[in-house]
Amino acid sequence: MNLDFSDDQKFLQSEAKKFLEKEESVKRSRGVLEGSKSFDNDLWQKIIELGWTGIRIPEEYDGLGLGHLELCVIAEELGRHLAPVPFSSSVYLFTEAIIKYGSEELKKEILPKLVTGEVVGTIAVTEDFLAPTYNNIKTEVSNELISGTKIAVPDCEAATHSIIVCKSSKGIDLRLVDLSCKEVSINQVENIDGSRGHYSIQMKQTPSSLIGDEGNGWILYESIINQAAVLFSFEQIGGSQAALDMAVNYANERYAFGKPIGSYQGIKHKLADMYVALTLAKSNSYYAAWALSSESSDLPVAAATARVSATKAYELCSKENIQTHGGNGFTWEYDCHLFYKRSKLLSLNIGSLANWKEKLVSNLEQSNIN
């Protein structure tokens, strides 16, 4: 029985933590928020140098050839430190999709470049102000050429490539597009969390290449986000822990009526509730990490369970961290809002809480356990 990370994985995590602390990742996140860029390129380059973009890429394609568990511990630290880099888009979604569904030729071409950072990827699914469902995909491909508009695509400033979820004559396809080609126009869209960028991608007769089987793209997309949900959960529990720690520190230091506010049950019980939510989320994420790394058939249920718990935990911890800080928590100057905004970005990025609850229950219905 061992539902825990190995000593090597824990060491990797503590090294990642030290690195992100030394690099003042949270401060850099504020820098991005207040600057004109939508990510911190200097930090991103250092992350590439550390090899994190190639953690899961097999050694034959120049990666580190490690497993999902190593990626989970890195994700937790990126979340804790609000790293303003396109890691989730490029690594959890794009790279994982190529590893899983890319042709041998594509893997040879693109995986080594993902390791070096020459290629950075994202995935574009949403159109209009509608939840991304099978029926809401209108962007179309015909003769390998894509036309349509995607909105709310994360991290396009850094990205060189995007997987486009689009409609074909056979159903839904996943197709790879080079974002530098002239038939693509990219525009930054203002968003709520200015420490990570969102973009629209307009495509007109844009050349593309198929990933996976034609018409089968929606199933592949679901499988990619089931995997990514586990990694997002780790980023979310990292963020939840940071928000809880911030609230605990403040509750210890801030005095009201002659005592630290943390000695009042109104605050104490709030922080205990945050700890409870975080502990449930963490334990469910550990189980999902096991399901992901062992390719268990339980992954869809385990991933949705982790995702729902982690989304709830981060939303609770980040909003109650503001509440614990009182008026200070509502100021631009304090960091509370950075976590609040990031929690929403992460919770919407691969589908909302309601969406994942529905996935969880429909997977339970299918799993015949009951």
Next chain:
Amino acid sequence: MDFKDTPEQAKFRKTCREWLEKNAKLKTGVEKNEFANIDFLQVAKDWQKKKYDAGWAMLHWPKEFGGIGASAIERIIWAEEESKFNVPKGIFEIGLGMAGPVMMEYATDEQKARYLPAMAEGKEIWCQLFSEPSAGSDVAGLRSKAVKDGDNWIINGQKVWTSGAHFSDYGILVVRHDPNLEKHKGMTFFFLDMKSPGIEVKPIKQITGGSSFNEVYFTDVVIPDSQRLGDVGDGWKVAITTLMNERLAVGDANGADVDDAFRWAKKQDDSGEPLINNKSVRSSIADWYCEANGLKNTKLRTMSALSRGETPGPEASITKIVSANKLQNIGAFGMDSLDMAGMLKTDDPEIQSFQNAWLGAPGLRIAGGTDEILKNIIAERVLGLPQDARADKGMPYKDIPSGNS
């Protein structure tokens, strides 16, 4: 990460399993209460005796007291396997879980030899006499008196919420020996014969209609000084040992859980459609599934630490808060799903399980530390926040305001 037993653990699990298969029946899912209308106490004692003879009753205890010296992880493996079988529960937990460890730590060798095996065997049942009418969450506010009289102590006062006092043979007791000292310093701890003259046990009728708690009145009850556990004035220190054990013992709430709610939602009709098609029901099922599995996986993390011989983190401290509230919500869901008929008593075991959950859960949210006390404990001991302000700090017990009771 993996969920495999080590070869030794697998072997141990097999031994547990084989013995259980020979001696008990596997659970089937929805259990009819087959222990109803029989002498439950006798059935429970018989099962305990059977376990004791085979070494399973208190398997982590040393051989001389009837155990087999099992490790923490082996104890969990046994509990996991036993929980898959339909066996009588609820009689021995307090004695074995709370009185046992205290006797083990503070009793003389002679007393241990006399009382521990009989306790493990189920021949003698123990209860815990701590709470009082004016000392609940603030249990150190208790006022029952002990006055020294030669080699004896004379006890007067009242205890309350004493589970199983009506069928117990012995009890552990904390009382105030000196009201002039600060409240935590003026207490002393004893064990006593529940058949002693001057003890009166009155059952308390609960909101479920049943009575598992009692009031216990003491009028000039004599306890020999040799039955004192710990030094005079160490009562709080000794009591804390058992309260810590209580928090481990009162953990996961038994009763209707997400699987039951899910099964019910699939078959129950909701205006011509199965209830599971209702969006708000689906959302609740998802929440309960996350809570139930969050607890299960938290337990697995605790076991992982024990399995490596390490001390587990504080994560298990969330168990009772989460499970008792979940039980209450699932009970309410089952009753609500029946509309007005949800209020009616019935023989249907599924409906009964929802009604029992709803009626029983308020007690679980209070017993062994209220939700609020447990949140204080998480905040203070896990998160490191300051203690609550205490108006009685440093005051002699006799000067502490206590309302008009």
